[in-house]
Amino acid sequence: MSDVDATEAPAPQQEFDALIDADSRIEPRDWMPEAYRTTLVRQIAQHAHSEIIGMQPEGEWITRAPSLQRKAILMAKVQDEAGHGLYLYSAAETLGASRDELLHLLHAGKQKYSSIFNYPTLSWADVGAIGWLVDGAAITNQVPLCRCSYGPYARAMVRICKEESFHQRQGFEILHTLTGGTPEQKAMAQDALDRWWYPSLAMFGPPDSDSTHSEQSMRWGIKRFSNDELRQKFVDMTVPQAEVLGLRIPDPALRWDEDSGHYRFSEPDWEEFWAVVKGRGPCNEQRMTHRRRAHDEGAWVREAATAYAAKRAAAASQPTASVA
Amino acid sequence: MSTGSDFQAEGGHGAIPTEGVPAREPGHSAAREWPLWEVFVRGRRGLSHVHAGSLRAPDAAMALRNARDVYTRRQEGVSIWVVPAAVITASSPDEKDSFFDPAGDKVYRHPTFYEIPAEVQHL
Numbered sequence: 001m002s003d004v005d006a007t008e009a010p011a012p013q014q015e016f017d018a019l020i021d022a023d024s025r026i027e028p029r030d031w032m033p034e035a036y037r038t039t040l041v042r043q044i045a046q047h048a049h050s051e052i053i054g055m056q057p058e059g060e061w062i063t064r065a066p067s068l069q070r071k072a073i074l075m076a077k078v079q080d081e082a083g084h085g086l087y088l089y090s091a092a093e094t095l096g097a098s099r100d101e102l103l104h105l106l107h108a109g110k111q112k113y114s115s116i117f118n119y120p121t122l123s124w125a126d127v128g129a130i131g132w133l134v135d136g137a138a139i140t141n142q143v144p145l146c147r148c149s150y151g152p153y154a155r156a157m158v159r160i161c162k163e164e165s166f167h168q169r170q171g172f173e174i175l176h177t178l179t180g181g182t183p184e185q186k187a188m189a190q191d192a193l194d195r196w197w198y199p200s201l202a203m204f205g206p207p208d209s210d211s212t213h214s215e216q217s218m219r220w221g222i223k224r225f226s227n228d229e230l231r232q233k234f235v236d237m238t239v240p241q242a243e244v245l246g247l248r249i250p251d252p253a254l255r256w257d258e259d260s261g262h263y264r265f266s267e268p269d270w271e272e273f274w275a276v277v278k279g280r281g282p283c284n285e286q287r288m289t290h291r292r293r294a295h296d297e298g299a300w301v302r303e304a305a306t307a308y309a310a311k312r313a314a315a316a317s318q319p320t321a322s323v324a
Numbered sequence: 325m326s327t328g329s330d331f332q333a334e335g336g337h338g339a340i341p342t343e344g345v346p347a348r349e350p351g352h353s354a355a356r357e358w359p360l361w362e363v364f365v366r367g368r369r370g371l372s373h374v375h376a377g378s379l380r381a382p383d384a385a386m387a388l389r390n391a392r393d394v395y396t397r398r399q400e401g402v403s404i405w406v407v408p409a410a411v412i413t414a415s416s417p418d419e420k421d422s423f424f425d426p427a428g429d430k431v432y433r434h435p436t437f438y439e440i441p442a443e444v445q446h447l
Contacts, residue, residue: 029414042347046340079397086394090378097347098354099380105349112345114338137338156377163398203338227339277341302382306358309383 020221025151028094040150041095045102048088050114053287055081057121073170080163087156094152107292116203118281125178125192131171133200139164140234149221179245194250198268204231235263360409361387365401373405
């Protein structure tokens with residue numbers, strides 16, 4: 001045994017650092033810095049909240065889907081979003097948080113969800129635009145998270161990314177069907193793109209020049225690419241897809257830059273982004289009211305299930321009790 | 325106001341505030357919460373059950389049904405086990421420690437430890 005050098009970091013910290021440096025994974029019962037744990041709990045919780053709030057904008061169209069098949073597909077997609085929320089709450093629970101606690105923080109307005117879900121879905125084409133653009137942006141964000149340093153989060157992301165692929169393709173297909181339809185249907189698709197384009201770009205967060213917070217997450221292997229890198233990747237993938245749809249990206253400054261091999265594009269309106277984040281978006285109030293109501297109205301179901309389980313457990317522990 | 329320092333594209337669906345947002349609720353009582361179950365799924369016949377994740381449910385029957393809906397929506401499984409997380413005994417507080425050291429110096433347990441003349445076949 002060598003003498004402990006007082007200037008060295010404590011052994012658990014060294015082991016943690018070594019795992020991070022080796023691009024290995026941290027597992028739930030490993031020692032980890034408190035700040036790493038806190039950062040992950042908050043990120044995974046708010047990711048989970050985004051998934052379940054994200055059920056609302058599309059859920060509104062289930063009863064109005066244009067065909068039985070579209071309705072079945074949309075229900076499957078919205079169910080997936082619930083599932084994604086559950087995978088993520090489970091991952092957060094491996095860090096010591098409880099699902100009940102995290103939902104409480106959401107309902108109290110202390111934890112947030114992605115601002116993109118504070119925009120309304122005004123037409124059926126919006127369901128397509130959400131799948132194509134919003135889920136497309138989500139995939140761009142989430143694919144790197146499949147290699148996140150925290151094992152349970154990374155594993156949840158692998159499952160989620162597989163399922164998001166269906167979401168994005170079904171969204172694109174909705175728009176493709178509309179753009180191949182009547183002039184009114186094509187206009188509806190264009191209108192949806194016009195409204196969802198900049199909010200989708202804003203999903204990647206403020207420009208790197210304004211973002212000083214990412215470095216620690218980068219160091220910890222939680223974040224792999226900067227906001228601007230991800231936004232550029234998304235634009236480069238999406239513009240050619242819009243061309244296939246025959247839709248116009250609502251950005252007069254959009255152009256292909258031969259030298260860099262990337263599209264040049266206009267930034268979203270960050271003032272609008274901040275307003276929505278701070279609660280002044282079109283649907284902030286509606287989303288939270290609906291979430292709280294759904295939770296409150298489900299209370300009797302949770303209580304009944306608990307009571308039933310307790311009754312069954314009591315009966316099982318008294319096998320000789322007489323049967324009426 | 326709008327310095328972006330406290331925002332980043334954290335979770336999947338985009339930029340979310342992080343600064344000033346609590347990760348936990350100190351003193352929160354989850355006493356009425358349903359128990360936690362670990363879910364193991366057999367992907368197809370011939371494979372072992374593999375840990376898929378966890379969920380909360382009031383009892384085993386509900387845990388199984390929820391596990392089906394959460395972890396096998398795309399035919400990922402032909403059989404599911406649910407186990408109360410509280411009854412699992414795990415090897416150690418860490419994923420790696422001296423518990424596994426005894427195997428470390430026993431390389432002779434591997435076939436590659438033994439030197440065999442090159443002309444020997446099927447060994």
